[in-house]
Amino acid sequence: MVLANTPVASDELGQQISVRLRPVLSASYQALGALLLRDLKVLWKDKWIFALRTVIQPFFLCFVFLYVFPKIGQGVGGRGPAGESAFATVLVPGVAGISIMFQGVQSIALNMAQEFGFTREIEDRVQAPCPIWLVAVEKVLSGAAQGVIAAALVLPIAAVVHAPGVHANLDLHWWIVLTLVPLACIAMSGLGLLLGTSFEPRNIGLMFGFIILPITFLGGTYYSWTTLAPVQVGGFHWLQVLVLLNPLIYVNEGMRAAFTSFPHMHLYVIYPVLACFAGALLALGLRNFRRRVLS
Amino acid sequence: MKQMSATQLAAEPAMPARAAPIIHTEELTKVYPGSRLTAVDHLNLDVYVGEIFGLLGPNGAGKTTTAGILTTRVVPSSGRAFVGGIDVARHPALAKQLSGIVSQQNTLDRQLTVWENLYFHGRLFGMGRAASKETADRLLTQFQLEKWAKASVYALSGGMAQRLMVARAIFHRPAVLFLDEPTAGLDPQSRLALWSLLEELNKDGQTILLTTHYMEEADQLCDRVAIMDHGRILALDTPASLKGSIGGDTVVTVRAAGDLERLRQVLETEVEGVRQAQAVEGGVRLQVTSGKKVMREVVQAVGRHDFDLLDLSVAEPTLETVFITLTGRELRD
Ligand SMILES: Nc1ncnc2c1ncn2[C@@H]1O[C@H](COP(=O)(O)OP(=O)(O)OP(=O)(O)O)[C@@H](O)[C@H]1O
Numbered sequence: 037m038v039l040a041n042t043p044v045a046s047d048e049l050g051q052q053i054s055v056r057l058r059p060v061l062s063a064s065y066q067a068l069g070a071l072l073l074r075d076l077k078v079l080w081k082d083k084w085i086f087a088l089r090t091v092i093q094p095f096f097l098c099f100v101f102l103y104v105f106p107k108i109g110q111g112v113g114g115r116g117p118a119g120e121s122a123f124a125t126v127l128v129p130g131v132a133g134i135s136i137m138f139q140g141v142q143s144i145a146l147n148m149a150q151e152f153g154f155t156r157e158i159e160d161r162v163q164a165p166c167p168i169w170l171v172a173v174e175k176v177l178s179g180a181a182q183g184v185i186a187a188a189l190v191l192p193i194a195a196v197v198h199a200p201g202v203h204a205n206l207d208l209h210w211w212i213v214l215t216l217v218p219l220a221c222i223a224m225s226g227l228g229l230l231l232g233t234s235f236e237p238r239n240i241g242l243m244f245g246f247i248i249l250p251i252t253f254l255g256g257t258y259y260s261w262t263t264l265a266p267v268q269v270g271g272f273h274w275l276q277v278l279v280l281l282n283p284l285i286y287v288n289e290g291m292r293a294a295f296t297s298f299p300h301m302h303l304y305v306i307y308p309v310l311a312c313f314a315g316a317l318l319a320l321g322l323r324n325f326r327r328r329v330l331s
Numbered sequence: 332m333k334q335m336s337a338t339q340l341a342a343e344p345a346m347p348a349r350a351a352p353i354i355h356t357e358e359l360t361k362v363y364p365g366s367r368l369t370a371v372d373h374l375n376l377d378v379y380v381g382e383i384f385g386l387l388g389p390n391g392a393g394k395t396t397t398a399g400i401l402t403t404r405v406v407p408s409s410g411r412a413f414v415g416g417i418d419v420a421r422h423p424a425l426a427k428q429l430s431g432i433v434s435q436q437n438t439l440d441r442q443l444t445v446w447e448n449l450y451f452h453g454r455l456f457g458m459g460r461a462a463s464k465e466t467a468d469r470l471l472t473q474f475q476l477e478k479w480a481k482a483s484v485y486a487l488s489g490g491m492a493q494r495l496m497v498a499r500a501i502f503h504r505p506a507v508l509f510l511d512e513p514t515a516g517l518d519p520q521s522r523l524a525l526w527s528l529l530e531e532l533n534k535d536g537q538t539i540l541l542t543t544h545y546m547e548e549a550d551q552l553c554d555r556v557a558i559m560d561h562g563r564i565l566a567l568d569t570p571a572s573l574k575g576s577i578g579g580d581t582v583v584t585v586r587a588a589g590d591l592e593r594l595r596q597v598l599e600t601e602v603e604g605v606r607q608a609q610a611v612e613g614g615v616r617l618q619v620t621s622g623k624k625v626m627r628e629v630v631q632a633v634g635r636h637d638f639d640l641l642d643l644s645v646a647e648p649t650l651e652t653v654f655i656t657l658t659g660r661e662l663r664d
């Protein structure tokens with residue numbers, strides 16, 4: 037800390053007061069570091085709960101679709117190991133995508149709704165000596181990091197949990213993995229920020245029912261976008277067009293591009309659209325955050 | 332030359348340290364969007380280094396809003412506010428470095444322990460690892476919370492949580508410590524403990540601005556008090572001067588049935604030494620000087636005019652009396 041006569045003080049009030057002040061830029065940088073450090077500490081405390089929470093959904097998805105269904109002869113994707121494996125190849129990247137989304141919702145939306153709600157912890161957090169938006173951006177960064185961890189935990193599960201003979205044909209395209217996973221995580225954390233700043237804690241049930249459920253079921257987790265073409269009315273591929281409004285579809289298609297060689301939506305579409313979604317969700321989320329914090 | 336400087340000295344305020352205000356507002360006004368009420372109404376306020384300053388007022392007076400503007404949580408509608416010379420609306424991130432805040436609700440980090448709540452606050456304000464650790468340990472001892480260092484904040488009683496919030500707020504040595512209704516909801520013992528804690532901090536040079544609607548708190552703790560109502564400052568002075576300002580050294584409250592306005596006139600004219608008479612709910616309040624025979628005179632006057640006397644009480648003036656004199660209402664709703 038430095039002891040300084042701030043120029044601001046003398047300019048605006050016509051008198052000098054000695055106060056300890058650090059430049060906003062370095063104070064903000066240090067505050068951001070401390071907020072991240074705090075989240076890391078909390079994550080480390082809850083590491084087992086975090087791991088369990090992250091793993092449980094992918095586990096049950098793989099267990100039901102890739103183990104139980106083939107075992108009882110209800111295999112999705114056509115009878116026999118070949119069809120079942122093709123479905124596994126579609127499903128595993130989808131599970132990674134949906135895990136990233138749930139990470140965004142759980143680590144940001146649920147926590148934030150609570151901190152805005154009865155605990156009012158957010159009031160303390162925004163006293164950090166930095167611009168208010170940085171507090172929200174920090175939440176997005178730490179949520180995105182948790183999303184990356186979640187995505188990394190999914191693949192080992194898919195490798196282990198399946199019926200004999202059913203195999204996802206994974207084929208990692210590293211440069212896509214390294215760029216698209218972080219982008220997807222940031223977009224889904226942005227979604228979490230928007231939801232967390234839009235819903236009161238008592239309306240969380242509504243959020244799950246009316247937003248999360250449609251997004252997950254129409255997000256291309258269990259099917260790939262390219263195969264939706266047959267759903268049509270009078271030659272119009274209505275479902276294929278409708279789901280384009282859903283950010284999760286680009287995440288899941290992106291995961292397919294990253295983890296498999298299965299046909300997927302073109303990367304020239306996925307990258308820019310996902311980036312736009314990330315930008316829009318963040319902008320709306322930050323606006324909401326500011327409105328909720330300031331009055 | 333010598334003589335001249337002596338004159339200059341005399342003209343200066345008693346405490347040279349008070350020359351520059353640490354908090355300064357100019358016509359500060361807040362109207363919440365969608366509200367017709369003016370929550371803070373053209374407020375002009377100066378708080379000086381080293382004092383405990385109290386904003387005293389009933390519910391809805393605008394105390395929290397005023398503190399909220401100074402701590403950058405509320406955006407003023409017009410006017411300006413400075414903390415340490417920084418315009419809080421224009422440079423909120425900078426201003427936040429100067430403030431330590433204890434808000435009306437418990438805002439402790441529920442996912443951290445007592446010690447960690449302090450430690451991470453230090454890091455947040457740019458203190459290093461070693462300095463934050465050392466300060467956290469020292470403050471826990473100073474605030475008698477060291478036994479609870481590893482406990483969850485859920486384990487703390489209301490009074491302990493409040494102490495921890497104060498410890499956290501002064502952790503980064505703020506220029507001003509803001510406390511919003513710091514003892515609301517505390518039991519009497521915890522309240523006294525917090526008062527002496529704040530007095531000690533103030534003795535070490537901490538400037539404090541607190542809001543309260545307990546007149547005892549403002550009276551006991553504060554060097555100067557601003558009495559607020561409807562967003563405006565009605566009076567501002569030391570508690571002693573405020574109490575002295577209303578005229579009279581005794582306050583007599585007469586509770587009676589009947590036409591109270593007539594009773595007020597009767598008492599004002601027929602009782603000796605009345606400086607002010609005011610009709611209040613269910614009775615009349617008199618401010619009297621040297622009221623030795625006042626009881627007898629009041630009883631006689633009431634009897635002469637056939638009022639039913641229900642209750643009669645005599646007290647020294649309090650800040651509550653000052654508030655009633657200024658507004659005709661009681662401080663507590
Ligand atoms: N966020 C808000 N939106 C709209 N109006 C508000 C808001 N906060 C406060 N007000 C109004 O502004 C006025 C002043 O409120 P404020 O909270 O500053 O009073 P206070 O003196 O702190 O009262 P209390 O003792 O109840 O805490 C009140 O009329 C209140 O209804």
Ligand SMILES: [Mg+2]
Nearest residue numbers: 394395396435
């Ligand atoms: Mg208040």
